[in-house]
Structures are given as C-alpha cells and as structure tokens.
Amino acid sequence: MRLTLRTLLAYLDDVLTPADREDLRHRIAASEFASDLIHRVSDTMRRIRLGAPEVLGEGVGADPNTVAEYLDNTMSAEVVPEFERVCLERNSPLADAQLAETAACHHILTMVLGQPVEIDTAARQRMYALLEVAQRNAEASAQAAATPRPAPEPEERMSQTPDYLRAPERPLWVRLAPAIAAVLLLGATCWFAFRPGGPLGPDVAKNNPQPAAPAEPQTPPDGDGEADAGAGEAGQPDAGEPETGQADSGQDDAATPEAGAGDPETATPAAGDTPAEGTASPDTGEEPAPGPAGGPDAGADPGVDDPEMDDLGPALPVESADPSATAAPGAEGGPGPAEGGTPPGATAGEGAAPGPETAGPEIADPEAVDPDAAETDAPVAPPEPREMGRTLPSDQVLLLRDPIDNSWVRLAAKQPLLTGDELLALPTYRPAINLEGEFDVEMLGGTRAQIDVTGETPKLKVVYGRAVITNVAKQPADFRLEAGDAGLDLRIGPGGTVAVDTVRPFRPGLDPMQELAPAETNVFAKAGQSPIEWTWDGEPGGVAAGAEAGWSMRGGVATPSALVAFPLWVVSREAPSTLDETASPRLEKQLVVGEEAWPKLLAAFNSPMKEERYLAAVSSMHVGNFEPFVTSLRDEEQKQAWNQEIQAMRVFMSRSQSLAKAVKDELIVQRPEQGEVMYEMLVGYTPEQVGLTAESRKSGVLKELIDRLESDVLEYRVLAIYNIEKITGRKVGFAPAGTPQNRDRYVRTLRHLLETDGFAPAGAP
Numbered sequence: 001m002r003l004t005l006r007t008l009l010a011y012l013d014d015v016l017t018p019a020d021r022e023d024l025r026h027r028i029a030a031s032e033f034a035s036d037l038i039h040r041v042s043d044t045m046r047r048i049r050l051g052a053p054e055v056l057g058e059g060v061g062a063d064p065n066t067v068a069e070y071l072d073n074t075m076s077a078e079v080v081p082e083f084e085r086v087c088l089e090r091n092s093p094l095a096d097a098q099l100a101e102t103a104a105c106h107h108i109l110t111m112v113l114g115q116p117v118e119i120d121t122a123a124r125q126r127m128y129a130l131l132e133v134a135q136r137n138a139e140a141s142a143q144a145a146a147t148p149r150p151a152p153e154p155e156e157r158m159s160q161t162p163d164y165l166r167a168p169e170r171p172l173w174v175r176l177a178p179a180i181a182a183v184l185l186l187g188a189t190c191w192f193a194f195r196p197g198g199p200l201g202p203d204v205a206k207n208n209p210q211p212a213a214p215a216e217p218q219t220p221p222d223g224d225g226e227a228d229a230g231a232g233e234a235g236q237p238d239a240g241e242p243e244t245g246q247a248d249s250g251q252d253d254a255a256t257p258e259a260g261a262g263d264p265e266t267a268t269p270a271a272g273d274t275p276a277e278g279t280a281s282p283d284t285g286e287e288p289a290p291g292p293a294g295g296p297d298a299g300a301d302p303g304v305d306d307p308e309m310d311d312l313g314p315a316l317p318v319e320s321a322d323p324s325a326t327a328a329p330g331a332e333g334g335p336g337p338a339e340g341g342t343p344p345g346a347t348a349g350e351g352a353a354p355g356p357e358t359a360g361p362e363i364a365d366p367e368a369v370d371p372d373a374a375e376t377d378a379p380v381a382p383p384e385p386r387e388m389g390r391t392l393p394s395d396q397v398l399l400l401r402d403p404i405d406n407s408w409v410r411l412a413a414k415q416p417l418l419t420g421d422e423l424l425a426l427p428t429y430r431p432a433i434n435l436e437g438e439f440d441v442e443m444l445g446g447t448r449a450q451i452d453v454t455g456e457t458p459k460l461k462v463v464y465g466r467a468v469i470t471n472v473a474k475q476p477a478d479f480r481l482e483a484g485d486a487g488l489d490l491r492i493g494p495g496g497t498v499a500v501d502t503v504r505p506f507r508p509g510l511d512p513m514q515e516l517a518p519a520e521t522n523v524f525a526k527a528g529q530s531p532i533e534w535t536w537d538g539e540p541g542g543v544a545a546g547a548e549a550g551w552s553m554r555g556g557v558a559t560p561s562a563l564v565a566f567p568l569w570v571v572s573r574e575a576p577s578t579l580d581e582t583a584s585p586r587l588e589k590q591l592v593v594g595e596e597a598w599p600k601l602l603a604a605f606n607s608p609m610k611e612e613r614y615l616a617a618v619s620s621m622h623v624g625n626f627e628p629f630v631t632s633l634r635d636e637e638q639k640q641a642w643n644q645e646i647q648a649m650r651v652f653m654s655r656s657q658s659l660a661k662a663v664k665d666e667l668i669v670q671r672p673e674q675g676e677v678m679y680e681m682l683v684g685y686t687p688e689q690v691g692l693t694a695e696s697r698k699s700g701v702l703k704e705l706i707d708r709l710e711s712d713v714l715e716y717r718v719l720a721i722y723n724i725e726k727i728t729g730r731k732v733g734f735a736p737a738g739t740p741q742n743r744d745r746y747v748r749t750l751r752h753l754l755e756t757d758g759f760a761p762a763g764a765p
Contacts, residue, residue, distance in 0.1 A: 018733025484519030493530025
C-alpha cells in the first residue's frame with residue numbers, strides 16, 4: 001500500500017484491514033517525515049485559534065469544497081498532488097488550517113459511518129408523534145381560518161388618566177418639608193463653625209498659641225530651688241535624652257498634682273519608668289542615695305519612652321531603689337515578690353533580708369534545672385548536614401525530595417546541595433550538579449540518586465537510571481559510587497569520566513511484591529591524561545591514561561564487557577525527538593522553582609497536547625503518583641502512547657515492592673472489580689502460564705486474554721491485547737477503542753487462531 005495523506009488518515013482513524021495496517025505501520029516507522037506528520041496532524045487538530053478555510057475562498061488551498069472532493073475521492077487526479085502539497089507544506093498557517101480541516105473531517109466521517117447512532121426509544125416515539133401533532137395543528141388552523149370572526153368594536157379613547165394612576169394630593173407642609181430641613185441644616189452648620197471656640201470663630205488664635213518663652217524656675221514647697229538651679233547650670237541632660245532617662249527640670253510636673261508629685265511611697269510610675277534616685281526603699285530601709293535635685297519625679301518624664309526599659313514588660317509597684325532589681329538575672333518567668341519569690345535586687349538563692357512582703361520560707365523554682373544533670377541527660381544531636389555542592393545553571397528540571405512529606409520540589413540554578421539530599425531527574429531532561437568543586441555529575445532523564453560523603457570523599461548512590469561523573473579539578477580526586485548491588489571506590493584523574501547505568505529489569509510473571517529481579521549495572525570509564533583507579537570488594541582495578549573500559553555487574557559479580565565504542569549517551573546528548581522539542585519545554589515552564597512538582601504534573605496531564613499528557617503521565621510515576629497512568633489507559637486519544645506507558649510502568653514497578661503495591665492499590669481504587677486482574681496483566685505471564693504445548697496453550701492464559709477483549713472496560717481491553725501481542729510476538733490488528741462490530745470480528749479471528757495453534761508464542765511478554 002502506498003503511503004499517501006489519504007492512507008495516513010485512514011491509518012490514524014483505524015479503518016484499514018489488519019494486513020494493510022501492518023504494512024503501513026512499517027512504512028511510517030521507516031519514514032521520519034511520516035512520523036513527524038502524524039504528530040503535526042494531532043497538533044493542528046488541537047489548536048484553538050488556528051482558523052478554517054474561508055467559505056467563499058477560491059483555489060485549491062482556499063476553497064473548502066476541495067476538502068469534500070478529496071475525502072469523497074471525486075477530485076481529479078491532476079489536482080490531488082497539488083492539494084496534498086498545500087496540506088503538507090511546513091510553516092504555513094494556510095497549510096496547517098487545510099491539514100486540520102482534512103484530518104478533522106476524515107475523523108468525523110469515520111465516526112459517523114463506522115459507528116451506529118444510538119437513539120433513545122422515547123425520543124424516537126416522540127419524533128414519530130410529531131407528524132400527528134403537526135397534522136392536527138394544520139386542521140385546527142384551517143378550521144379557524146374558515147370561521148368568520150365578528151369585527152371588534154372600537155374602544156373609547158380615554159381622555160384622562162385613570163384614578164388608580166393618579167398621585168394623591170399632598171398637603172402644603174409635606175411639600176415644603178425638604179426645603180425647611182435644608183435651611184435648618186445650613187443654619188446649624190454655620191453656628192457650629194462660627195461659634196466662640198469653633199474652628200472659624202473669633203477665638204481661633206487661642207487654639208494655636210505661639211510657643212511661650214521658658215518659664216522661670218519656681219521654688220518647690222520643700223525649698224530646694226537653689227539645688228535645682230545649680231543642677232540646671234551644671235548642664236544636666238535633657239528630659240528626652242535616652243542615655244540617662246533624667247530631665248534637667250521637672251518643676252512644672254512637681255507643681256501639678258496630676259504629675260505624681262505627692263508622697264513617693266504612694267506614687268506609681270508609668271509603664272517603663274524607673275524610680276528616681278534618692279527614693280528610699282520601703283523593703284530594705286536603706287538611706288536614699290544622693291541624686292539630682294528637683295523632687296522625686298524629676299528623673300522620670302511620663303511623656304518620654306526609655307528604650308532601655310522597653311523589654312521589661314508592664315510596670316510594677318516600686319520595691320527597690322536599684323533599677324536592676326526589676327528582674328532577677330536568670331529567673332525570667334519566676335514568681336514575683338507577692339508570690340513569695342526572690343526579693344528584687346537579690347539573686348535567686350541568696351539570703352537577702354526579707355521585707356514585709358517577702359518574709360517566710362523561700363519557694364524553690366519548679367523550672368530550675370541542675371546544670372550538671374543537664375549536661376549528663378542532654379541527647380547527643382545528630383551532625384548537621386553540610387553543603388557539598390550546587391546545581392549547575394541550565395533550563396533542565398531537577399527535583400529534590402522533601403523528607404518531611406516525601407514531596408518532590410524543583411531546585412533552582414546554583415542552589416546549594418546538602419549531604420543526604422535525594423535528587424530526581426524527570427524523563428527527557430538532563431540536569432547537572434557539582435560536588436565539592438571537583439566533580440560534575442550529569443543525571444539523565446529518569447534517574448534518581450542520593451548525594452552524601454564517606455569521610456571526606458563525596459559519594460553518589462544511583463538508585464536507578466544513568467549518571468555521568470567527570471573530574472573537573474586539576475588533580476586526581478577520590479569518589480565513591482554506589483549503584484544497584486555494586487559499590488566502587490574510584491580515584492579519577494583530571495578530565496576522567498565514569499558513567500553508570502543501573503536498572504532492575506522487568507521479568508514477565510515475576511510479581512515484584514513477592515520477589516525482585518537482580519539489579520543489572522553497567523559501568524563505563526574513560527581516562528584522561530591520568531589513569532582511573534578503582535576498588536570493588538577489595539579487588540583493585542583501573543583504566544590506563546587515555547584508555548576506555550567497561551564492566552557489567554550482575555549479582556554482585558563484576559566482569560569486563562566488550563566495549564566496541566563508548567555509549568553515545570555518555571559523550572553527548574541524543575538527537576532530540578518530537579517529544580523533546582514540543583512537550584519538554586512546555587512542561588519545564590509549568591514546573592515552578594521552589595514548588596511541589598505533583599500539582600503541576602497533574603495540570604499538565606490535562607493539557608490538550610497528547611505528547612504533553614504522555615510526558616506528564618510518565619513523570620508522575622517517578623514522583624509516586626499513578627493516577628495519570630491509569631486514567632490515560634481509558635483515554636482514546638492516547639492510544640498511540642498506550643504501549644510505551646505500559647512498558648514504562650512495568651519497568652518502574654519492578655524496582656521495589658513498595659512501588660508495586662502502590663500501583664496495585666491505585667488500580668483497585670479506580671477499578672474495584674477489575675483492579676486485581678489488571679495488576680496481574682501488568683505483571684505478565686511466564687511461559688508455563690502461557691503453555692509450552694499446543695494443547696496447553698488452548699487452555700492457558702491466551703484463552704482468558706482473548707475473552708477479556710470483550711469487556712466493556714477500555715483499559716481492561718488495552719492491557720489484554722498488549723499481553724497477547726507480547727506473548728505471540730505479532731500485531732493482530734485489534735483496536736481496543738474500535739467499534740463493537742470490529743472488535744467482535746477480531747475476537748472471532750483470534751479464537752480461530754488459538755484453536756488451530758496459530759499462536760506459536762515468540763516469547764514471554
């Protein structure tokens with residue numbers, strides 16, 4: 001069959017015979033242009049603002065009728081190449097619109113012609129009854145038209161407004177009430193503004209007096225005026241200065257009763273104030289120390305905040321002349337004097353003379369801790385994680401596991417990395433980090449690793465995936481590499497490279513929840529100007545300067561591998577695929593630095609682009625969420641990615657028992673009745689379960705898998721046909737999302753092949 005645009009559309013809409021479909025599949029796989037065209041068709045059909053050909057357009061590329069002629073196969077043979085050329089032209093909005101129009105119309109016609117229209121019985125009967133209703137309405141209309149109607153009597157024109165629409169007559173005072181209220185309001189406003197003492201009154205100057213000249217010092221009642229004057233002449237600090245909190249003059253406050261110039265024993269200072277020097281303590285009975293003259297309140301201005309007293313809390317009654325007695329050092333939160341605690345000014349535990357409120361036995365502090373006991377019982381804190389590297393600047397996606405909630409968060413460029421950090425490179429990306437300033441480590445897509453140190457040597461533990469370690473320093477350096485069941489102590493010279501690839505392979509029929517397959521690890525080394533030395537399980541080895549070597553490690557045994565050439569993924573990036581060029585940049589923009597990756601992946605899974613949905617589903621597996629995978633198996637638009645997603649899931653769940661259990665739990669949650677069997681089909685089947693002879697194959701799992709193709713659950717059919725094709729090693733042409741008629745036809749064919757031993761297994765799935 002020739003590979004044309006028409007046959008390609010038929011292949012996409014699954015309307016070809018199995019033989020033609022298989023032939024065309026091989027042709028598409030061999031043609032890069034055809035593979036790209038498939039992705040382009042899907043992309044153009046999903047564009048929202050692409051547009052469509054003009055209704056009255058002219059010419060092959062603009063007339064919409066040419067699409068109908070092409071699909072109906074009525075277009076002349078001379079025009080067909082020109083029409084296909086217009087559709088296949090790249091970087092042309094007109095070509096994209098014409099291609100999308102052709103593909104969408106072909107898909108709609110396939111659905112209309114290939115699937116029967118289901119009409120509800122009630123709706124069908126209602127539509128049939130419409131004929132009778134229309135006939136009765138026509139007869140009634142004809143009868144009404146034949147019956148003469150009396151002429152309507154002319155209505156008397158009303159010459160006046162009806163009474164019920166007339167507004168009632170209001171009294172005069174009601175009509176004048178708004179004006180009267182406005183006048184009263186204006187008068188009240190004027191009186192308030194211009195009254196004596198008002199804002200615009202004659203005494204407005206009194207409300208804003210000019211600063212008065214400093215008043216002459218007044219002689220206080222106790223006759224200490226001379227001392228005050230002497231203090232002022234001596235240059236005492238101003239009342240607003242925070243250094244001492246004292247004022248040079250407090251006579252105005254002392255002369256006013258509200259200023260607190262009464263008996264010092266009953267005066268209570270404001271919050272944040274301290275007792276003035278020279279005030280006797282009622283508890284200790286000590287003589288007042290000489291202080292600045294001017295009265296007991298001369299040293300405290302209630303209008304000025306003392307910054308040194310801001311942290312002492314609310315004011316307490318004056319108990320001591322010592323300002324430091326407001327709180328005992330080291331006894332924060334302890335009981336106050338009224339509660340029987342340590343007297344102010346005395347250290348906890350000292351025998352200070354008891355005052356009137358502190359007499360009695362000393363109460364022990366329940367919060368007190370023996371320092372010797374604290375040193376003995378204190379737990380030893382674990383060593384703090386230390387910085388051992390940074391991420392390298394790039395637009396590649398690298399995630400860090402949060403140990404608190406096990407979520408994965410995207411890292412920023414040049415972000416510090418600590419010992420014990422677990423890192424994850426999502427598929428299609430290749431982020432890089434630097435460890436200890438000596439080694440650059442590239443993590444290929446789908447790799448999980450942990451960084452740490454062994455003594456002073458940096459260590460990289462590759463849980464799964466691929467990594468490339470390069471010494472970027474100017475001298476040899478030690479490195480510890482752990483992957484799978486292998487652990488190597490390396491000494492890599494400048495410019496030397498060591499690459500590792502570790503995987504736990506999928507084995508059909510081996511349930512990972514019961515048993516795991518042994519890890520398979522491949523190590524490749526390429527020495528620079530200096531050799532690479534390594535030690536594994538006490539056995540030394542190495543690579544000479546400028547040489548290359550490789551090892552395969554299976555079951556704890558390292559054997560040299562025949563290294564024809566260094567793997568391409570080690571020395572350079574692989575050629576970008578359509579997935580890399582389209583889906584990867586879009587997903588990278590959605591994954592925000594510093595935020596959890598799973599919500600962003602879930603949003604990307606709802607994207608209209610199929611490639612982005614596939615990448616989001618596979619990436620979600622790595623962050624521990626399998627809902628997108630199960631959901632995609634029931635999405636008909638993802639049918640071209642079903643096989644890749646199933647294969648990726650099989651490999652992923654083979655890595656640990658916990659991952660396999662999580663996958664099984666998700667299947668049961670979404671499909672309670674079929675979840676167990678769906679997990680069984682993901683695990684696969686051994687050759688013994690398939691059948692080693694023709695007779696055993698007729699009653700083996702192949703018969704059950706063919707029966708499951710008749711299920712109404714789409715993902716059930718997807719997994720069943722995947723296993724059949726893997727077991728038999730051949731494409732059978734069954735479309736899980738096809739019409740019921742097509743599915744039944746293929747099921748009958750498969751059963752006939754099974755009965756005639758047409759399914760000779762090519763190998764286990």
